[in-house]
Amino acid sequence: MLQTFYYLSATQIPAMADVHEPEVRSYNMSRIKSTDTKPELLVRKFLFKNGFRYRLHVKNLPGKPDIVLPKYKTVIFVNGCFWHYHKGCRYFVLPKTRTEWWLQKVKDTSLRDKAAEIALQVHGWKVILVWECEIKPTNRDNTLSNLISEIR
């Protein structure tokens, strides 16, 4: 299970490992991961370096998009493969305990994601999803350069 949440820093994991009930732990994790995850920072740095200017975690847009590029009327969600239920992805690994509970949880998240995506599109926003697995060192450069053409 800890492997699934490898993007938490080493100092955060032991503190949470056994002291909380799963729901509490999940709540804590969801708060930790909700902003400034590493893949998101990579995308932001890349965009900034390439001259894009953006707003972050815009609360008054559906789904509170991670990155908003007003000039291009484009939003970017940088999704963790576990939390956002990246089906078929090697990084989507359900915990061995409380498996059904976790599956329901990520399915709910995924449905909310889809609803937000549709609401944004209805209002004329271009929605780009970047998955955590697309920002791994092996495919990062490719993903990021494609991102520029997707935005423009």
Ligand SMILES: [Zn+2]
């Ligand atoms: Zn993935």
